[in-house]
Every structure is written in C-alpha cells, then in structure tokens.
Amino acid sequence: MAGKTLYDKIFDEHIVREQEDGTVLLYIDRHLVHEVTSPQAFEGLRLANRKPWRVGAMLAVPDHNVPTTNRLRGIDDLVSREQVETLDRNCTEFGVQEFAMNDKRQGIVHVIGPEEGFTLPGTTIVCGDSHTSTHGAFGALAFGIGTSEVEHVMATQTLLQKRAKTMQIRVDGQLGAGVTAKDVVLAIIGKIGTAGGTGYAVEFAGSAIESLSIEGRMSVCNMAIEGGARAGMVAVDEKTIEYFRGRPFAPQGELFEQAAAYWRTLKSDPDAVFDKVVVLDAAEIAPQVSWGTSPEMVVPVSATVPDPANETDPVKADGMRKALAYMGLEANTPIEQITIDKVFIGSCTNARIEDLRAAAAVIGDGKVASNVKLAMVVPGSGLVREQAEKEGLDKIFLNAGFEWREPGCSMCLAMNADRLEPGERCASTSNRNFEGRQGQGGRTHLVSPAMAAAAAIAGHFVDVRQIN
Amino acid sequence: MQAFTTHTGIVAPLDRANVDTDAIIPKQYLKSVKRTEFGPNAFDDWRYLEPGEPGMDHSKRTKNPDFILNQSPYDQSTILLARRNFGCGSSREHAVWALTDFGFRVVIAPSFADIFFNNSFKTGLLPIALPEEVVDELFRDVATDKGYQLTVDLEKQQIIKPDGSVITFEVDAFRRHCLLEGLDDIGLTLQHADDIRAYEARRQQTAPWLFLDK
Numbered sequence: 001m002a003g004k005t006l007y008d009k010i011f012d013e014h015i016v017r018e019q020e021d022g023t024v025l026l027y028i029d030r031h032l033v034h035e036v037t038s039p040q041a042f043e044g045l046r047l048a049n050r051k052p053w054r055v056g057a058m059l060a061v062p063d064h065n066v067p068t069t070n071r072l073r074g075i076d077d078l079v080s081r082e083q084v085e086t087l088d089r090n091c092t093e094f095g096v097q098e099f100a101m102n103d104k105r106q107g108i109v110h111v112i113g114p115e116e117g118f119t120l121p122g123t124t125i126v127c128g129d130s131h132t133s134t135h136g137a138f139g140a141l142a143f144g145i146g147t148s149e150v151e152h153v154m155a156t157q158t159l160l161q162k163r164a165k166t167m168q169i170r171v172d173g174q175l176g177a178g179v180t181a182k183d184v185v186l187a188i189i190g191k192i193g194t195a196g197g198t199g200y201a202v203e204f205a206g207s208a209i210e211s212l213s214i215e216g217r218m219s220v221c222n223m224a225i226e227g228g229a230r231a232g233m234v235a236v237d238e239k240t241i242e243y244f245r246g247r248p249f250a251p252q253g254e255l256f257e258q259a260a261a262y263w264r265t266l267k268s269d270p271d272a273v274f275d276k277v278v279v280l281d282a283a284e285i286a287p288q289v290s291w292g293t294s295p296e297m298v299v300p301v302s303a304t305v306p307d308p309a310n311e312t313d314p315v316k317a318d319g320m321r322k323a324l325a326y327m328g329l330e331a332n333t334p335i336e337q338i339t340i341d342k343v344f345i346g347s348c349t350n351a352r353i354e355d356l357r358a359a360a361a362v363i364g365d366g367k368v369a370s371n372v373k374l375a376m377v378v379p380g381s382g383l384v385r386e387q388a389e390k391e392g393l394d395k396i397f398l399n400a401g402f403e404w405r406e407p408g409c410s411m412c413l414a415m416n417a418d419r420l421e422p423g424e425r426c427a428s429t430s431n432r433n434f435e436g437r438q439g440q441g442g443r444t445h446l447v448s449p450a451m452a453a454a455a456a457i458a459g460h461f462v463d464v465r466q467i468n
Numbered sequence: 469m470q471a472f473t474t475h476t477g478i479v480a481p482l483d484r485a486n487v488d489t490d491a492i493i494p495k496q497y498l499k500s501v502k503r504t505e506f507g508p509n510a511f512d513d514w515r516y517l518e519p520g521e522p523g524m525d526h527s528k529r530t531k532n533p534d535f536i537l538n539q540s541p542y543d544q545s546t547i548l549l550a551r552r553n554f555g556c557g558s559s560r561e562h563a564v565w566a567l568t569d570f571g572f573r574v575v576i577a578p579s580f581a582d583i584f585f586n587n588s589f590k591t592g593l594l595p596i597a598l599p600e601e602v603v604d605e606l607f608r609d610v611a612t613d614k615g616y617q618l619t620v621d622l623e624k625q626q627i628i629k630p631d632g633s634v635i636t637f638e639v640d641a642f643r644r645h646c647l648l649e650g651l652d653d654i655g656l657t658l659q660h661a662d663d664i665r666a667y668e669a670r671r672q673q674t675a676p677w678l679f680l681d682k
Contacts, residue, residue: 016667017660023642025660027667029678037560039501048654053664056681065499079499079522086501123678130559130583144583146561147503148590148653156657158664162640194486195553198582228556230582251677259677294486315485315551322484413558415495434490434557436513 003269005166006235007201010141010266014124016158026161028153029123032109033060033096035087036415037128041151042090052094053157059118059249060091060098063108064415068378068405071102080416107381107407110134110222110348114214115383117247121236121263126153131348131431133224136233137217138240139266141201143230165199165275167229168268170206173282178465180358181216182350182429182448184208184280185223186288190298192278197229200276203268204234208282214243215354222349223431226295235267289335289461290433290446292323297433299335301451301463307331326435327443328423335461338445342426343368343375343402343456344438347412350429350449351380356388359453360396362464368401369459376403376418378410402456414439427455470592471650475573476619477546480536481610487550488557489584493566496521506562507569511537537570541615549606550577554595555584564591574620576627578603589643590653594622596637622648 004012016025038060045051052058065080067073075081084101091098099105105112110131113119119135125142126132128150135142149159169188189196202224209217217234224232234240241260244250251259268274286300297320299306308320308331324331329338345351345359356379368375377397379385385407388394394404411418412430420426420442429452430437433444447455454464497509499522508526515538517530531538537545548567554577555563564587567575572593578600580588588595598606609629610616619628622644627635646653657664672679 017663019642021640021642025657025663027664027671036498040503043501043503050654054668054681056679077499083499083501120678122675128559128561130557132559144559146559146564146583146587146590148561148587152654152657155654156661156664157668158657160642160653160657194556195579195581198553198579225557225583228553228581249680251680255677259675262675294488318483319485413490413495415498432488432490432557434488436494437490440494440513440519 002273003271005268005272005274006139006203006233006266007141007164007166007231010122010124011163013122022162024161024163025158026124027158028126029057030118030125031058031153032113032125032127032132033058034064034109034127034129035062035083036064037147038090038150039083039086040147041154042094044151045154050155052096052154055095057157058096059113060087060096061106061109061112062087062101064409064413066101066408067416068408068410068418071406077417104382104386107384108348108351108409111352111380111384114138114218115381117244117250120244120250121240122266126159130225131222133230133232134218134222134348136221136224136231137214139233139236139263141231141233144225164201164231167197167200167202167276167278168274169202169204169278171204171208171280171282172206173208174211175208175282175285176465178450179285179287180448180450181212181219183285183288185220186290186295186298186446187285188280189223189227189295190288191280192227194226194294194296195228197224197227200229201231201233202227202229204232209234210237213354214239215352218352219349223295226431236263287448287451287464289451291327291329291335292320293326293433293435294319294323295431295433295446297323298446301335301461303335305329305331305333305335336463337460338425339371339460340427340455341373341424342420343372343452344411344426344428344430345376345449345452346378346380346410347430348380349431351378351384353384353387355429355449356384356393359449360393362450362453362467363396363400363457366400366457368456371459372456374403375401375456376405376411378405379407381407400457411438413437427452427461469590469650469652472573472592472594472622472647474619474621474623475546476617477573478541478544479547479549479606479610479616479618480542480545481607482536482548482550483607485551486553486556489555489560489563490557492555492563493560498560498562503565504569506566507571510566510570511535546571547574547576547618547620548572549603549610550575552578552600554580556581559583561587561591564588564593568593576603576606589647592647592650594620594647596620596627598635598637602635
C-alpha cells in the first residue's frame with residue numbers, strides 16, 4: 001500500500017466518525033474568529049440557546065474594520081464600530097479570549113495565530129476567512145469557512161467534510177536573487193489558474209519551498225486559495241519546530257519536546273501518491289506583477305501586458321478584454337511603463353517582519369516618487385510593528401515618505417477608511433486584484449514587498465533585481 | 469434552512485468567468501451583523517452607477533441599464549446561469565445571502581469555487597455544476613428566448629427545459645438529503661456529541677499539548 005500524504009495524515013487524525021458515503025465529522029483543534037464573519041454565528045448560538053463547545057479552542061481579534069490611524073480615538077464609521085463592538089460583546093458573553101483593538105497583540109488574524117503559537121503543526125485550523133490557508137505553512141490543515149460553518153464549529157468543535165483530492169506543487173531548484181515567496185506563489189497561480197486547485201488540498205514542496213523561511217512559506221500558503229485550493233500546506237522541518245519554541249500558546253518544556261517528536265512525522269511519506277503533481281523550476285521564476293482582475297492574470301516584470309487576440313479560449317479572451325478595460329491598460333504595454341498612484345505594503349500575505357525588512361532594504365535612503373499620492377506600510381500585528389520599530393524600519397519608511405500605520409487588514413480589502421479612489425492604480429502586496437477590491441474603481445497590481453517598495457521609489461514598476 | 473425540492477424560474481445569463489464574491493457582495497456591506505437584507509446590494513458595483521454605502525436607500529440609486537439583472541424580466545429571475553469558477557475569492561457567506569435575498573434559488577455554472585459551493589448548501593441555494601458545453605447551450609437558449617425558464621427537480625436530479633428535454637446533474641447524496649429536508653447541520657451533529665467527547669478524551673492522551681486551553 002502506498003504511503004500517506006501529509007494531508008491524509010492530518011485528516012485521518014481528526015476523524016470523529018465517518019458515514020458510509022464518506023462524509024466525515026472532522027474535529028477542529030483551533031478556531032480563529034474575527035468581527036466580520038462571526039456576528040451571525042454568535043447570534044445563531046443565542047437563538048438556539050447553545051454555548052460554544054470549547055471556548056479554549058477559540059481566539060478572536062478584530063482586524064478587517066479597524067482604523068490604521070488615530071486608533072485611540074476609536075472608530076469613526078458607526079457601522080464598522082458596531083461590528084467591532086459586537087465582537088467584543090460576544091466574546092465577553094461567551095467567554096472567548098479576544099485581543100481587542102487596542103491590545104498590543106492585536107493584528108491580522110492570520111498573522112497573530114502563528115505569532116502567538118495558537119497555530120500549531122498537525123492541527124486542524126479554521127476561520128471564517130479564506131486566507132486561513134496561511135496556517136498550512138506549519139504542517140497544519142487550515143482552511144476558510146463560511147459563517148454557517150463558523151457557527152457549526154462553535155457549537156460542535158467539528159465540521160462535516162469530504163476528503164479532498166491531493167495535489168503536490170513542487171518548486172525545484174534555487175530562486176534567483178530578488179525573487180521572493182510572493183513571486184513563487186504568483187507564478188504558481190499564473191500556471192495552474194485561479195481554479196486549478198479547486199477540490200484539492202495542495203502541498204507545496206521541493207527544494208525552493210524548503211529553502212524558504214517560515215514567513216515565506218506563509219505567503220505561499222496564504223495564496224493557495226487564489227489558486228482555488230482551500231488548503232495549502234508545507235511539511236514540518238526543524239525551522240517549523242524552532243519557530244514555536246517559547247510562543248505564548250505553544251507547549252513548553254517537556255511537553256514541547258513530546259509535541260516536537262510528533263511534529264517531525266508531519267510530512268508526506270516518500271511513496272505517497274498525489275492525485276496531481278505540478279512542477280515548477282525555481283530558476284525560471286522572475287519577480288511577478290499582476291496586470292488584470294484575477295490573480296492568474298500575472299506576468300514577469302520584464303514582460304508586456306498580454307494581448308487577448310493571442311488567447312484561443314473564448315471565455316478567457318473575453319475575461320482578458322474585460323480586465324484590460326477595467327484596469328485602463330492597453331495590450332502589449334511593457335509592465336515597467338505602468339505608473340502607479342498608491343502603494344500598499346501590508347495584508348495577511350505580506351505584513352510580517354521579514355516583508356517589512358525586504359521593503360526597507362530596497363528603499364534605503366530613497367524617496368517615494370512625486371507621482372505617488374500615498375504610500376503606506378501597515379504591519380500585520382502590534383508585535384510586528386513593535387519589532388520593526390526596534391529595528392528602525394519605521395524610520396526608513398517615514399524618511400522615504402511612506403505612512404507608518406497601525407495593524408489591520410486595511411487596504412487589502414478596504415473595509416476600513418483605507419481605500420483606492422476610482423481609477424487609482426496601486427502596487428499592492430495583498431492577495432486579490434478583483435474589481436473594486438481595494439475600493440470601487442480601484443486598480444490593483446499584486447507584487448512582492450520588495451517590488452512594491454521599488455515601484456514606490458520609481459513611480460512605476462521596475463525589476464527589483466536591477467536595483468542595488 | 470429553507471428546504472429545496474423543485475423550483476421553476478426565469479434564467480438570468482451572467483456571461484463572465486471567475487465571478488468573485490467581492491463582486492457578488494462588496495466589502496462595505498459585510499459590516500452588517502445580520503443575515504438578511506443583502507439582496508439590494510447583490511452585484512452592487514455592476515448594478516448601480518454610483519457608489520453605494522450601507523444605510524442608503526438603494527431604491528433611489530441610479531441603476532446601470534446595461535446590467536442584466538436590471539433588465540426585465542431578469543429582475544425577476546431566480547436561476548442564475550454563469551461561467552466557470554463562480555464564487556471564487558473570499559469565504560464570505562454574505563455572497564450566498566445576497567443571492568438568495570435577491571431571489572435566486574439555483575446557480576448553474578461549469579464550476580464553482582469550493583467555499584462558495586459549500587456555503588450555498590447551508591442557506592438553501594442549489595449550485596449545479598454542468599459540463600461547459602451544456603452551459604454553452606443554455607446560454608444560447610437564453611439568448612434566443614427572453615424570459616426562458618427552467619425547472620429544477622432536486623429529488624430526481626433533473627433540469628427540465630421548456631421543450632421537455634432533460635439535463636441530469638450530480639449532487640452529493642448527503643447534501644441533497646439535507647437540502648431536500650431543510651435539515652439543520654448543527655442539530656444533526658449534536659446527535660453525535662458522545663462521539664465528539666470520546667474523540668477529545670482519546671486525543672488528550674495522545675496530544676495533550678493541544679488542550680492547554682487558556
């Protein structure tokens with residue numbers, strides 16, 4: 001019999017019961033909660049007179065609606081404020097631990113989970129947020145759910161699941177200088193398409209993935225959903241284990257060693273068979289820039305905007321034409337000639353300390369170009385912000401003309417006051433370039449933190465490999 | 469949950485691929501703490517000519533005459549015909565609530581994003597995946613017959629066309645059962661509460677580090 005994949009190992013460990021048709025009641029170890037997708041679930045519990053099954057398995061934080069400036073003043077937008085206060089009230093009523101808006105540990109839910117050691121290898125982790133796939137970087141099975149399932153997990157600590165198909169995406173070889181985890185995952189999505197991973201749990205593997213830092217692996221897994229896969233994961237190695245030593249929610253002492261012994265088994269067996277295998281050559285991956293309104297619409301920075309006339313699939317060609325019209329771009333324009341109005345460095349994809357270091361390194365003592373109306377850095381958490389300030393990164397950003405903000409989701413989805421105005425073009429380290437995502441009529445180009453920083457200084461996209 | 473047995477309604481063609489949940493319900497409306505009243509803001513950016521915010525009287529906003537759901541009879545449609553990878557992006561169940569609140573009971577497309585597909589069943593919206601060429605044919609049918617209607621029979625797993633011809637479709641047996649009966653998932657799962665407790669007791673022995681609940 002063939003060996004097991006990492007996905008199958010974790011899935012099998014969490015089966016509470018299995019129906020004859022293969023529907024599994026899957027135990028959920030960790031439930032992250034934020035203000036947007038939880039109020040209706042808490043209300044559902046109340047209406048049914050139910051209590052959370054295990055509040056200790058829950059951790060809540062407001063992140064989508066929180067302002068990134070003048071936070072001590074509270075939230076100006078009354079509707080946003082009501083939603084954040086509803087989370088506070090629900091957490092108090094049901095006894096759920098919450099890092100409230102002005103707690104130093106507050107931040108983007110997918111940044112704080114690992115940072116606190118709430119995320120752990122081998123666990124099942126869910127959150128009412130599609131970027132929950134981020135936590136798969138630690139050899140966990142992590143995926144986003146809707147609000148009905150949020151309520152189901154609250155009430156039962158389980159989910160009804162069917163086993164996913166498995167896909168291995170292997171990136172072999174060595175990444176070139178200036179090529180980051182973000183470029184790797186954008187290149188992957190460009191190759192498999194936004195629906196390429198639908199129905200699959202993806203394991204990212206290969207020497208290029210192994211050589212990534214833990215935070216880099218998080219950026220890759222974060223965007224698994226942009227390739228259609230609910231869950232992305234990476235096998236546990238010593239980097240993973242060391243990451244958790246001393247984290248507040250992680251086991252300590254002897255219990256840590258006991259856990260680590262188990263965590264070391266969290267990798268696919270050498271003879272495991274995947275339903276699908278995709279291979280990329282790391283050496284061929286260049287810094288990426290998205291040009292359209294879907295994350296699969298991405299090209300190397302040295303390329304030109306694609307021409308729908310060269311696309312044989314009529315549905316795709318139609319999508320390309322709509323995207324070009326929305327983005328205000330002409331086919332065949334060199335990417336490096338596209339000028340930008342705003343720069344956003346942040347989001348659950350790229351707002352951790354290494355992302356900020358990478359951006360600051362590119363900036364050096366440069367200044368934001370005069371055509372750039374706003375360049376902002378939004379750290380992923382209060383602790384990331386604190387660390388960056390310790391290292392003096394905030395000074396580099398401020399000196400260059402960037403704004404240095406408080407942590408939250410911010411302009412990744414523009415639920416708070418941070419947004420693009422109609423027609424504005426943004427170099428963004430976030431994960432989605434959908435129409436209107438960063439503000440109605442806004443035009444998003446997805447890039448790595450280094451590429452965003454380089455674009456901020458140049459005023460247009462540039463190949464970060466040609467700087468320094 | 470609202471049960472689904474059979475449904476007959478007007479089919480609206482939404483001829484674009486990768487319709488994401490940000491398009492189905494833009495972010496500003498996610499600030500609501502309710503499950504209802506999302507219908508007026510379904511496809512908000514495409515449906516209205518000026519920007520919208522929560523709390524507005526949306527009936528007073530200018531509708532985009534080019535958008536299909538603003539045109540008669542599609543403003544009365546209950547079956548949405550779409551292209552591949554419908555519902556991609558954010559996990560927001562609000563997208564499903566917006567569609568059902570608008571009046572949709574069925575979405576037909578060549579493929580769906582996983583989370584949207586899953587969410588649909590929880591709110592009584594039936595997502596039906598059909599081969600691309602069958603969807604193409606339905607787009608052609610709709611284009612030639614304004615007010616084109618289909619009947620969807622979940623029990624028989626059939627779509628009946630106006631000429632009486634039948635398209636069969638696949639649906640997971642357990643999900644079909646839950647939808648036909650309008651069953652509450654949580655109630656069903658809690659019938660197995662003893663199994664969940666037994667699992668936890670077992671797991672506390674093998675992985676005690678997972679139970680350091682604060």
